[in-house]
Amino acid sequence: MNDTATPGFSLERELDRHWRRWVAVAWLVIAAYWLYQRWGGITWLALSDTDDNMRLMQVRALLAGQDWYDLRQYRMNPPEGFDIHWSRLVDLPIAGLILLLKPLIGVAWAERIAVGVAPLLPFGAALAAIAVTARRLIAPVAWPLAIIFLFGCTATLLMFMPLRIDHHGWQLACLAWTVAGLADRDGARGGMTVGVSSAVSLTIGLELLPYCAMAGAIVTLRWVWARDEAARLSRYALALGTGSATGFLLFASHANRALVCDALTPVWLSVMVAAGVLLALLARTSPTTRTTRLALAAGAGAIIVAGFATLFPQCLGRPENVSPELYRLWLGNVREAKPIFAHPLRVTIPLAAVPVIGLIGAVVSAWRTTDPTRRTGWVAIALFTAFAVAMLAWQVRAGPAAQLLGLIGATSLAWRVLPRLIEHPSIIVRVGGSVAAFMLLSGLFTGLVIRELRIDPPSRRAQVVSAANRRCAGLASLRLLDRQPAGLMFTHVDLGPRLITTTHHDAVAGPYHRNGDAILDVHHAFSGSAAQAQQIIARHHASYLLTCPNMAETTVYRVRAPDGFYSQLVAGRVPAWLRPVKLPAGAPYRLWRIDHSGMAEADVPRRSELNGGTNL
Structure with missing residues (x-):
């Protein structure tokens, strides 16, 4: 198309010739809106997925001096830790943003901005x-x-x-x-x-x-x-x-x-x-x-x-x-x-x-x-x-x-399809048909159908589980745990990555297949007898036992083992080797300190300094 042949502004010509510029503009507008929309989550470091939390821990480890080719997470199942099967490639933009922003706004806010911007x-x-x-x-x-x-x-x-x-x-x-x-x-x-x-x-x-x-x-x-x-x-x-x-x-x-x-x-x-x-x-x-x-x-x-x-x-x-x-x-x-x-x-x-x-x-x-x-x-x-x-x-x-x-x-x-509908002589077809075709072909109709027809709505039990998942992973709730001295917490597999990301405590397991033995230990402990749980927890030298009632993972233990250790805790049958820790009113957890009085001095748990602390 020749500019001299068609003088003046042409939207079609603009979108064709300068498409790179307008794609960049579209990206900036969408990115800015998403950052605005999710700013509350960024402020509270609301990394809702276990993998997002573990990714941040991997970046922290790299910035703390862990070897480039060492992807072992030492705050999970310490002191040995376990290997993550990922690579460092995706760590680079997150780490780069943190290093760039840290001198300007500090480490904590640099992390928040980095995890907000990096996916964009x-x-x-x-x-x-x-x-x-x-x-x-x-x-x-x-x-x-x-x-x-x-x-x-x-x-x-x-x-x-x-x-x-x-x-x-x-x-x-x-x-x-x-x-x-x-x-x-x-x-x-x-x-x-x-x-x-x-x-x-x-x-x-x-x-x-x-x-x-x-x-x-x-x-x-x-x-x-x-x-x-x-x-x-x-x-x-x-x-x-x-x-x-x-x-x-x-x-x-x-x-x-x-x-x-x-x-x-x-x-x-x-x-x-x-x-x-x-x-x-x-x-x-x-x-x-x-x-x-x-x-x-x-x-x-x-x-x-x-x-x-x-x-x-x-x-x-x-x-x-x-x-x-x-x-x-x-x-x-x-x-x-x-x-x-x-x-x-x-x-x-x-x-x-x-x-x-x-x-x-x-x-x-x-x-x-x-x-x-x-x-x-x-x-x-x-x-x-x-x-x-x-x-x-x-x-x-x-x-x-x-x-x-x-x-x-x-x-x-x-x-x-759309041009034919838009050019149709009937206004009903032009407007109604075009809107209907757009909603259908874009897939946007699915949300309306499910909401209006109430297709397969979540049960009351599912809503309770979802609320517990959110509360137990919330930063405000997790900060309550930092009032206790740092230690190794024996807790749910799905809570482990979030726990080590937001508190000074370590965890036994996370939902990663290379952590298989530790995952089985958690399942065996919560589904077996109290005596079996004591043996497993002692083997990991855990300082605390932490549960989140109604979290999704707990439903597995209650269904699979209605008289197992977790079900006993829910029913109030707590063994003598667990000492309740009082948490503030409204805390979604139940926490016990584990009595290690019978353990030898050599069994005191060791903590690795790699992957150090949190930046909250």
Whole structure:
């Protein structure tokens, strides 16, 4: 478009030519609103998720001088601590913000601002990727509609909210750029984008490993279908192999250099490097016939699978490699690890709406487009979205990624439908039809439906549990515990990370599979007899026993063991070796000091100075 040919201001021209500027403006406006909206939570350091609390503790440890490659959390199950399977990559922006702000506002407020701002950084990266994909596949000025439709992806947006400092936001940003790479007409650039984003995602964690594998399969299938896709496959292979190796060398902890299955360890590094080498060879040879290319791709896949099964048989099951007992008592009961059909309708409807609509939109767009290159991109997006919808039947934690992948297809469908409704001669259709279509295709209708029809509302018991979870994790409540001398608290698994983040006390366990023995100890203690609990607690040299009545985890103990130790405490049957500690009125906890009078002097618990204190 020539400026001299169309003088004056044109919104369409502005959104096309200066889209980067306006995406940045959109990010700044949304970020400012979110910070304003969540300022109360930032002020109270309301890190509601256990992983967010542990991430902050990991950053504190790094800033306190803990070794770059030592990701052991020494304030959990001290003095040995336990390894966290994450990497330091996501710690960097949080630590950088704290270091930048600390001289100006002090450590406590620097932490608060950092945990508020840090999640907005991957959100900006994701917005840019969404805009790029919309421009490539839908229309140059369709990107604002895609950003608006993003607000129907409620599960996705939660991963970018202030205080959500765990790594999921960064992985979703990587996934958004993977989609942008698949939609790129420039094969070499697109392949490089997919390879780099996959390598970064794997360096952060393995949560999106299935999506990375699917992206690689789509890139390979494009080459099978069209020989001129060799440049895309070659650059993808190079970026995946070298990027994964670089991520491993820079960020893999000491513990992750063993042959374990739950992170980017030598196990998965071998797979990525081997895949990169084999795919690069395929791209280099590129036989002329499609059948030959398909046979070679299948052979490469078979080599990788057979090699993995032969060299790393311990990783053929779940990557956590937990014991059957730990899976039965704990991991198998984690809600986000259950399939979507195991959840109430108030969860499943909002979670599945955008992915399903997006899949329909991607299929329609692939069918209706007349541009062969764009059709190839839409086929790739349709395959990816279909895969994401299928993943929901495995674990509901796939929801944020599935919504993100469905976004572009849903936007494309609206881009086709809304103009026809807006231009309709009937005002009823123009207004009512447009609003209804917008609400339906964006997924925003789900919240209204559930609220107005009262679909599957939470029970009174669920409301009580939710209130207890909030109160027991609240900073005001936890500060009451700091009135007691510092010590090791034997408490619920889900309370452990929050406890060590906000108080000077240590905890025995947190909900992390590498902490499996300690998790089992907590479950055995609360579900077994009082005598068994005494033995377990004494073995950990705990100073206190802390419970939070009605917290979600406690319902497991009461149902599983109605006459177990926890149920006895609730009924007021407290053994003599527990001495009640008086807490202020309104405190949501019950606290006892443990009588260690029978313990030898050598059994006095030791405390590590690493990960030091709190900054509250």
